[in-house]
Amino acid sequence: MGIALEQRDESSLVRLEGSIDIACAADLKALLVEALTSAKDVQVSLAGATYLDVTAVELLWAAAREARGKTVKFAFADEVPESVSGALLDAGFEKFPVPVSRG
Numbered sequence: 001m002g003i004a005l006e007q008r009d010e011s012s013l014v015r016l017e018g019s020i021d022i023a024c025a026a027d028l029k030a031l032l033v034e035a036l037t038s039a040k041d042v043q044v045s046l047a048g049a050t051y052l053d054v055t056a057v058e059l060l061w062a063a064a065r066e067a068r069g070k071t072v073k074f075a076f077a078d079e080v081p082e083s084v085s086g087a088l089l090d091a092g093f094e095k096f097p098v099p100v101s102r103g
Contacts, residue, residue: 002048005031011041013077017048020056028056032063042067043077052084057091064093 002017003024012035020028035042044060046052052060067074080088 003027003031005035007038008040011043011073012038013043013045015045015048016052016056019051020049021051021053022055025055025059028059032059036063036066036070036072039070039072041073041075043075045077046080046084047078049081049084052087054087057087060088061091061093 002015003020004015006013006015014028014031014035016028032042042063044063064074
């Protein structure tokens with residue numbers, strides 16, 4: 001499990017790796033809030049994620065909704081592994097670009 005925030009000049013990158021579940025929900029929420037308060041575009045990298053539970057998906061959905069309200073761009077930084085794309089699409093992320101890795 002790994003969650004990290006990288007502040008860039010024009011954007012904030014939230015990187016999720018491994019299994020992201022209720023055990024790391026507080027850390028994920030804190031980093032998403034920090035990224036959103038920077039007033040920069042927010043990118044989320046799920047390339048290293050193997051599993052997202054419903055808590056993680058809800059936090060990402062809430063962050064995306066908050067970003068829209070602040071007119072901050074929220075997007076996935078790279079391809080989303082097939083192992084987690086279904087959960088995102090089921091949660092309504094078809095409204096956001098969710099590139100899916102097929103490999």
